[in-house]
Amino acid sequence: MPDRIAPPDRIGMLRHLSPQQWKITSQEFDERRVHTAGEVISDRGVPLSHSLVLERGLVGRRILSGRQRVAKHYLVALQVPGDFVDLHAYPLGVLDHDIVAITDVTLAAIPHHRLSAIMAADQDLTRRLWSLTLVDAAIHRQWSLRNGTMRALQRVAHLFVELITRLDLAVGRAESYRLDLSQRHIGDACGLSSVHVNRILRDLREAGSCTYAKGVLVVTDRAALVQIAGFDDRYLYLPRV
Amino acid sequence: MPDRIAPPDRIGMLRHLSPQQWKITSQEFDERRVHTAGEVISDRGVPLSHSLVLERGLVGRRILSGRQRVAKHYLVALQVPGDFVDLHAYPLGVLDHDIVAITDVTLAAIPHHRLSAIMAADQDLTRRLWSLTLVDAAIHRQWSLRNGTMRALQRVAHLFVELITRLDLAVGRAESYRLDLSQRHIGDACGLSSVHVNRILRDLREAGSCTYAKGVLVVTDRAALVQIAGFDDRYLYLPRV
DNA sequence: CGCCCCTTTGAATCTAATCAAAAGCTGTGG
DNA sequence: CCACAGCTTTTGATTAGATTCAAAGGGGCG
Incomplete structure (x- = not known):
């Protein structure tokens, strides 16, 4: 039996999964991580083997714009508790942005191979997890609209x-x-x-x-x-x- | 045997699928659609039962910003040949933006229930189709960065x-x-x-x-x-x- | 205490929006 | 074939919104 941690709560966007689906998924988390405000949780371009659910605090997704002398930071997304922070790293493998702790945060980590295993057994779960990443995309669209038109x-x-x-x-x-x-x-x-x-x-x-x-x-x-x-x-x- | 059309070419981003995977997928397209420049292909909020691959022309994804007197259009994405235009409608069911033909276009449509069937049989195909929608999300992030910082x-x-x-x-x-x-x-x-x-x-x-x-x-x-x-x-x- | 980061305000500058108007192109119908 | 309507492109002038530079005050932490 692999190592487990106390499962994260099913809150916020995780309610897109059914209670039963979340029960199955949440048992597969194997690590709890804590970061303090300002820490970089993961760097762009680094292969990831886990995905993270945010339990407490605020996390930002950041791109360093214009790698000229003064590196300017730009936030492409903010994640709140109950969000998967980097579920898209599961299909993509590698991310195009950094992930940083805005506040002190706690996260729960699930290994991609376990995600893979539970999704193999439940096509509807796969579809819902996929949806979660697409809601993020819809939010990106709105941020783009915001900065483009308002x-x-x-x-x-x-x-x-x-x-x-x-x-x-x-x-x-x-x-x-x-x-x-x-x-x-x-x-x-x-x-x-x-x-x-x-x-x-x-x-x-x-x-x-x-x-x-x-x-x-x-x-x-x-x-x-x-x-x-x-x-x-x-x-x-x-x-x- | 259900109705079929000549399969679309495996070009552009579709190369994220293996030749074998594309062979299987492309056989499931059942309709070819043609639109002239300026036409609305689908409206926000309408349930969709098919997803579309762009074969020729340019398609835009559009949000009507500020529903005050003068409806301003904003483009959140542009799709080029070889792109799935609205694959994200498969998990989401409904889109938060319109889809419009920028130029005269031809599209190939695949029903969601057939997508579902072939993905049930091939988990790797699922992961790669999922990835395609996430590349769109990465592009959204870059558009947001563009309009936010440049x-x-x-x-x-x-x-x-x-x-x-x-x-x-x-x-x-x-x-x-x-x-x-x-x-x-x-x-x-x-x-x-x-x-x-x-x-x-x-x-x-x-x-x-x-x-x-x-x-x-x-x-x-x-x-x-x-x-x-x-x-x-x-x-x-x-x-x- | 001193340092550093965040907040606040002022002044000057700059970028892009808006308003206005004309010219070019395209397709339609007489 | 030409006239006209409608749309896109182009240029000029003015205005509004946001940046940058500068400087000072506040708060937390070592």
């Missing part, structure tokens, strides 16, 4: 609404969220300078929709924030609860 | 280099490419106004790297264009040939 205020609002919508699913609805993103992180995700993000956060505060300070987002007027963001959650393919 | 000149150059790299794989290397994208299309893909795209095309021409006129891209100095784009093809996960 002004700064809307971009930040849209990012906020996306994150709280996903967090609602993972940890329950609240009016205050500990994101622990620096203004630089927000800029890296929205294609803005951190200076400009700062001004936008002031604008959002003065508009009375939300305040962001010390890594905590307080949503004072959710409807207003959704309105500014022009947010439509269909692209998230939220599982029924 | 200035207009680099964005257009990067789009051009990406497209010709993918077309090289599908139809062979050349120094001239019939893209048939209008300047508005290029703007919709790069998050720029068509007016600005026009000026950028002039800049690229005057820089001596390429000329774009009447839908035809003539690459006069490929190295210079790649240089301007800061292009690194690793994200395309190109199959060996």
Whole structure:
């Protein structure tokens, strides 16, 4: 019998799997990993033999843009608890981006050969795991749209609404969220300078929709924030609860 | 014996499947479709029972941004011959974007239930089809990076280099490419106004790297264009040939 | 205490959007 | 065959949004 760890909870996007499917899958995790804020969890181009589920904290997927003198970071994705962070490494083998811990995080790791084994026995499970990676792709499309068509205020609002919508699913609805993103992180995700993000956060505060300070987002007027963001959650393919 | 059509060629990204796998898959296509430039091939939110391989022409994936008075179009992806256009509709069932014909196109359709049948018999084929959808996701990440971090000149150059790299794989290397994208299309893909795209095309021409006129891209100095784009093809996960 | 990173604000600059207008092309119908 | 409508391309002028540079204040940590 191979080594096992206590299985991760079935929360957030993992609800796309049935309870039975998650029971089978979650037993195959063999390692729990802890990283502190800022650590690089895996580097682009390195072959991976495990995939990770995020249990606690926030993880970013990062591309170093323009390998000129000043390496600028750009965030192509943020993962919340209940997300597979790098399930796409299972079919692809190697990733085109780094994975970094935004906050202190804990992750559960499952070896690809075990994934392979349980998928061989359940075609529907395969289809659902595949779907999970495609929801990520849908989110990429929306980020691309965001940075391609929206002004700064809307971009930040849209990012906020996306994150709280996903967090609602993972940890329950609240009016205050500990994101622990620096203004630089927000800029890296929205294609803005951190200076400009700062001004936008002031604008959002003065508009009375939300305040962001010390890594905590307080949503004072959710409807207003959704309105500014022009947010439509269909692209998230939220599982029924 | 169900109805069949002449199988599509195994070109471009389809080379991620082995010849044997493609032989099996390509026999299951049951319909060939033709659309003229500008037609909507499928609408967001509509359940799909087939997936499509692009045989000829260019297809765009489009999101209508800001459903206010003036519906603005944004292109989240462009597909070239040899691409599955909407394989992700197989696991997802429904798409979050429209699919439109940029040029006159021909497509081959395969029903999802047949895909399901052949994947049940070949786990490696499943993994490779899954990979194809993940290469699309990697391209989304790069588009997001492009619109999030690059200035207009680099964005257009990067789009051009990406497209010709993918077309090289599908139809062979050349120094001239019939893209048939209008300047508005290029703007919709790069998050720029068509007016600005026009000026950028002039800049690229005057820089001596390429000329774009009447839908035809003539690459006069490929190295210079790649240089301007800061292009690194690793994200395309190109199959060996 | 001192260092470093994050936040905040101001000023100048620059990039791209917007507004406006004309020229070129294409297909249609008289 | 020509006239016209509609769309794309092109250029100019103005405006708006975001970057960059600069500098100061705050907080956490060794």
